[in-house]
Amino acid sequence: MAVVVLGIGNILLTDEGVGVRAIEALEQDYVLPAGVNVIDGGTCAMEMLEQLENLDALIVVDCVRHGQPPGTPVLLKGEDVPVFFKTKLSPHQVGLCDVLASLRFTERAPKHTAIIGIQPESLALGMDLTPTVAARLPELLAMTVAELRSLGFDVRRRS
Amino acid sequence: MSKRVTIDPITRIEGHLRVDVEVDGGKVKKAWASGQMWRGVENILIGRDPRDAWAITQRICGVCTTVHAFASVRAVENALQLEIPVNAQYIRNMIMLAHAIHDHIVHFYHLSALDWVDVVSALKADPKKAASLAQSLSNWNNNSEAEFKKVQEKLKGFVGTGQLGIFTNGYWGHPAMKLSPEVNLLATVHYLQALEVQRYANKIVAILGSKSPHIQNVAVGGVANPLSVDSQSVLTVERLLAVKEWIDKLDDFIKNVYLIDVAAIGAFYADWTRYGRGITDYLSVPDIPLDGKGTQFALPGGYIEGGKLESHKPIVTFGDKYFVDGVSEAIKHSWYDYAGGNDVSLHPYKGETKPNYTDFQDNGKYSWLKSPTFYGKPMQVGPLSRVLNMLAAGHEPTKKYATAALDLVSSLAGTKVGLDAMHSTIGRHAARAVGCAVQSDELKNQWNLLLANMGKGDLKTYNKPTFPKGEQMGVGFHEAPRGVLSHWVVIDSGKIKNYQCVVPTTWNAAPRNEKDQSGAYEACLLDNPVADPEKPLEVLRTVHSFDPCLACAVHVVDQENNPVVTVKAA
Numbered sequence: 001m002a003v004v005v006l007g008i009g010n011i012l013l014t015d016e017g018v019g020v021r022a023i024e025a026l027e028q029d030y031v032l033p034a035g036v037n038v039i040d041g042g043t044c045a046m047e048m049l050e051q052l053e054n055l056d057a058l059i060v061v062d063c064v065r066h067g068q069p070p071g072t073p074v075l076l077k078g079e080d081v082p083v084f085f086k087t088k089l090s091p092h093q094v095g096l097c098d099v100l101a102s103l104r105f106t107e108r109a110p111k112h113t114a115i116i117g118i119q120p121e122s123l124a125l126g127m128d129l130t131p132t133v134a135a136r137l138p139e140l141l142a143m144t145v146a147e148l149r150s151l152g153f154d155v156r157r158r159s
Numbered sequence: 160m161s162k163r164v165t166i167d168p169i170t171r172i173e174g175h176l177r178v179d180v181e182v183d184g185g186k187v188k189k190a191w192a193s194g195q196m197w198r199g200v201e202n203i204l205i206g207r208d209p210r211d212a213w214a215i216t217q218r219i220c221g222v223c224t225t226v227h228a229f230a231s232v233r234a235v236e237n238a239l240q241l242e243i244p245v246n247a248q249y250i251r252n253m254i255m256l257a258h259a260i261h262d263h264i265v266h267f268y269h270l271s272a273l274d275w276v277d278v279v280s281a282l283k284a285d286p287k288k289a290a291s292l293a294q295s296l297s298n299w300n301n302n303s304e305a306e307f308k309k310v311q312e313k314l315k316g317f318v319g320t321g322q323l324g325i326f327t328n329g330y331w332g333h334p335a336m337k338l339s340p341e342v343n344l345l346a347t348v349h350y351l352q353a354l355e356v357q358r359y360a361n362k363i364v365a366i367l368g369s370k371s372p373h374i375q376n377v378a379v380g381g382v383a384n385p386l387s388v389d390s391q392s393v394l395t396v397e398r399l400l401a402v403k404e405w406i407d408k409l410d411d412f413i414k415n416v417y418l419i420d421v422a423a424i425g426a427f428y429a430d431w432t433r434y435g436r437g438i439t440d441y442l443s444v445p446d447i448p449l450d451g452k453g454t455q456f457a458l459p460g461g462y463i464e465g466g467k468l469e470s471h472k473p474i475v476t477f478g479d480k481y482f483v484d485g486v487s488e489a490i491k492h493s494w495y496d497y498a499g500g501n502d503v504s505l506h507p508y509k510g511e512t513k514p515n516y517t518d519f520q521d522n523g524k525y526s527w528l529k530s531p532t533f534y535g536k537p538m539q540v541g542p543l544s545r546v547l548n549m550l551a552a553g554h555e556p557t558k559k560y561a562t563a564a565l566d567l568v569s570s571l572a573g574t575k576v577g578l579d580a581m582h583s584t585i586g587r588h589a590a591r592a593v594g595c596a597v598q599s600d601e602l603k604n605q606w607n608l609l610l611a612n613m614g615k616g617d618l619k620t621y622n623k624p625t626f627p628k629g630e631q632m633g634v635g636f637h638e639a640p641r642g643v644l645s646h647w648v649v650i651d652s653g654k655i656k657n658y659q660c661v662v663p664t665t666w667n668a669a670p671r672n673e674k675d676q677s678g679a680y681e682a683c684l685l686d687n688p689v690a691d692p693e694k695p696l697e698v699l700r701t702v703h704s705f706d707p708c709l710a711c712a713v714h715v716v717d718q719e720n721n722p723v724v725t726v727k728a729a
Contacts, residue, residue: 012200012218042218044372046265050358051371102269102354105317125199127215 001035003057003151004110005144006048008041008096015070015120015133019061022116022140029141031156036148045099052103058110059147060096061140064117071132073139075147076115116143161188164692167195169702176668176707177519178680180698182689187698190677190684192668193519194528201512204658209235209650210379210624216646216660217373225258225364226639227646227660228377233453234646235379237478238633239626242451244619247381249609250394252447252457253402254367254374255637256602260409261360262640262706263542263595264417267588268353271703274696275424276338276346279318279331284340286311293345296423296567299415301352310348330696335688337427346424349416356412359405366398381621386613396610403606410599413592421592422564425585426571435584435701437683439466441544442533442666444474444482444645446638447601449608453477457601459552460545460638462533466582471551483634486645486661488529489673495529502673504532507647508632510659528665530672539679540642540666541705542591543581549597550578560596564589584683587704626653639663641706667705680705 007023010016023038032038041048052058066074103109118140121130129137148155160183167177181189200219204212213231217224229251236243286307293302330336338346361371368374369384376383385393425431441463445456454476461473462485474482489504490497496515497503505511517524530537538544549557561578568589569576580586629652636645642663649657669678680702688697 010218012203012215040373042224042373043220044224046269046357047224047261047361047364047372049354050361098269105313106351106354125203127203 001056001151002037002054003035003059003148003153004037004039004052004055005059005061005148006039006041006052006096007061008043009063010043011127012125014122014124014126014128015118015130016063016123017127018063018118018120018129018133018137018140021129022061022137022144025137025141026144029158030145031158032148033153033155036153036155041096045096046102048096049099049102052099052110053108055110057112057114057151059144060113060115061144062115062117063120064115066117066119068119070119070121070130071136072119073136073143074115074117074119075143076117077113081113081115114147116140116147162692164689164695164698166695166698169699169707176702178684178698178702179519180684180687180689180695182692185688185690187684187687187689190681191521191525192528192670192678192680192702193526194665194668199512199514201510201658201660204655207655208653209238209626209648209655212646212648212655212658213377213379217377219660223639223641223644223662224372225254225368225374226637226644228374229255230635230637230639230644230646230660231648232377232379233477233635233637234633234648235624235635235650236633237635238631238648238650239379239624241380241622241624243381243622244617245449245451246386246609246612246617247620248448248451248453249605249612250367250376250382250384250620252605253602253609254364256447256598256605257360257363257367257406257409259598259640260413260595260602261357261364263591263598264353264357264360264412266640266706267417267421267591268350271588271706272346272350272424274330274700274703275336275428276350277331277333277336277343278314278347280336280338280340281311281344281347282315282318282340284311284344286344289341289344289348292341293348297415297419299411299419302348307344307348310351311344314347330694333694333696334690335696335700338424342423342427346420349420352412352416356409359408362405363402366402367394378621380624381619384620386618386620388613388618396613399606399610406599406602406606410603413595413599418560418564418592418596419567421588422567423571425589426568426576428585429568429572429574429576431585431700432576432580432583434687434697435587435683435704436582437681437685438537438539438677438679439582440464440533440536440538441466441547442538442540442643443545443548444636444638444643447605448477457604458545458597458638459549459554461548461552463544463547463551466547468547468551471548473552477636478634482636485533486531487535488531488659488661490529491673491675492524492670493526493529494524504530504535504673507634507645507659507661508649508657510647510657512659526668526670528669528678530669530678531661531666532672535674537669537672537676537678537682538643538666539683540663541587542594542640542642543587544642545638546590546594546597547581549594554597556597556600557593560593564593584687584701584704591706626650628652630656642666664705664707668707680707
């Protein structure tokens with residue numbers, strides 16, 4: 001089974017970088033079994049194409065505006081995922097959605113996709129998360145770990 | 160009567176660019192290019208360790224990660240007058256070249272070809288005819304009728320279910336689309352093959368850079384790749400042999416598909432050699448250093464005035480005074496304030512990054528980009544500038560591929576197309592392909608140089624930097640895929656005191672400068688045709704020919720279904 005946990009976002013813009021910060025913490029705090037590949041995608045796109053091919057599952061961790069108070073996490077699966085990718089709020093046009101569209105066209109798209117997101121408080125310039133979002137980072141990690149466990153992986157906290 | 164058209168944002172690019180044009184009589188009479196995001200990375204860097212700057216600057220943008228990393232270490236090395244081992248140059252050079260090749264292939268096939276290629280029209284093509292046309296142009300071994308049929312079937316399925324996916328945002332059936340169904344199918348087949356081939360460029364970057372998408376091997380003083388002729392854990396000869404295999408696959412595609420396709424599509428759009436001339440003052444910098452200090456380069460650079468190759472003035476070394484003294488940035492029409500007032504232009508060492516947002520003012524401030532100039536003049540940078548400067552410097556491989564491309568266009572168009580046609584929207588695409596062929600040759604050359612040097616027993620890749628007390632200044636320049644990139648650093652006793660990045664898209668997409676002179680995008684858009692102001696495809700063609708990269712990359716996702724792209728015609 002091949003699974004990727006992909007953290008995306010720009011770490012120069014405070015909460016925009018939460019996806020990257022989350023996967024950094026994931027690798028630091030947990031022992032991940034073989035078959036789980038963690039990728040710091042930053043704001044890249046086509047560069048990741050090959051690493052995202054023919055996956056059994058893709059778990060994307062990102063900052064998502066879903067209309068809830070800042071710091072509220074959200075899990076998107078099933079029918080919500082296409083909505084996530086259809087709405088490119090992003091000025092970053094050549095983004096992940098285009099990579100996934102390319103993968104669909106070449107019949108190498110992930111079998112399952114889940115988005116684990118958190119409502120940002122600030123996208124101002126800076127390399128640290130806002131305290132509001134930083135405080136909820138453990139929840140984001142727990143959701144990611146739960147998702148991996150639901151796929152049958154044995155994920156353990158480092159002692 | 161003139162009509163104002165606002166395209167916000169321009170799609171299929173990196174970052175957020177707004178373009179406004181006034182259209183009268185089917186032509187653009189006035190243009191504004193506006194960067195819509197603030198890139199304030201400079202302020203994050205102040206006070207930090209100069210050895211960390213590269214890792215931070217590579218986060219500026221998702222497309223240009225490696226280029227900012229290299230410009231940054233070059234700036235610090237220049238400030239310290241630090242020579243690096245020649246192996247480190249070769250490894251950096253190979254990453255830069257592989258990255259550039261990746262960028263050019265993706266730009267042409269996946270980002271800009273859709274301005275010229277009507278994917279929906281490809282459904283009407285006769286695959287047999289399309290394949291035999293392709294075979295008549297090139298020896299590429301993937302131009303079979305079966306392959307063309309397969310792609311057409313796949314495309315039918317996609318269009319039938321309304322899932323155009325990667326092909327959304329195209330202006331299908333627009334009157335400015337001129338290719339026959341067969342050529343449209345040919346381009347679509349190669350679009351998909353390019354998706355397969357681009358991965359080899361990425362693999363090279365990943366192996367040499369230790370990680371992808373963000374490389375990890377960069378260091379002030381060299382690279383962090385231990386070289387070995389036997390050990391398993393480091394960059395071994397075995398791994399380098401795999402790299403060579405990928406280099407050859409890329410080379411085959413570039414020479415037998417990319418270069419040919421650009422010429423073939425260009426021949427059908429010969430009228431576009433008349434549009435998009437704009438600024439013909441061309442700036443490029445030399446790159447692919449062949450020694451530790453950066454005094455000899457494989458690819459020459461310099462300045463050309465008014466499109467005249469004989470006016471070429473070379474830039475010859477890292478830190479070349481002619482380059483360093485020429486660059487300054489104005490903010491009269493940009494959302495910044497300078498302590499010395501609106502009408503001054505500041506050298507990057509004295510650069511200031513203090514925002515002052517005013518809303519979009521046609522005659523006032525309207526962009527987050529500054530206006531860089533070279534000895535007081537706006538420049539065009541990028542592949543066209545690079546290729547023209549290499550031609551002017553007598554660079555033989557450039558001459559070879561430029562001549563081959565122009566000859567093919569001439570024979571397909573049935574009329575002699577000369578070098579002058581390159582100063583145009585379609586010429587920038589041709590120059591990018593010519594430059595890419597040159598880069599591919601040079602990538603092979605750098606691989607040979609590295610292996611030969613390792614064979615001599617030299618495995619050194621790093622010289623440790625030391626930071627003296629007091630102040631040092633340095634510039635790191637790099638001829639990046641989109642053109643001249645320079646990072647300027649002022650170091651005070653081991654800490655960054657000032658930092659400025661002057662990026663290629665800032666040169667090209669600059670707003671008017673302190674003398675109200677337009678940047679390259681704005682100048683190139685004048686007299687550009689616009690058949691239908693509601694569907695300004697022709698404006699996109701000229702803007703996309705520069706491969707815009709706005710280097711900012713916010714990409715928060717909105718769960719609500721907001722329309723993102725607006726074209727306002729008033």
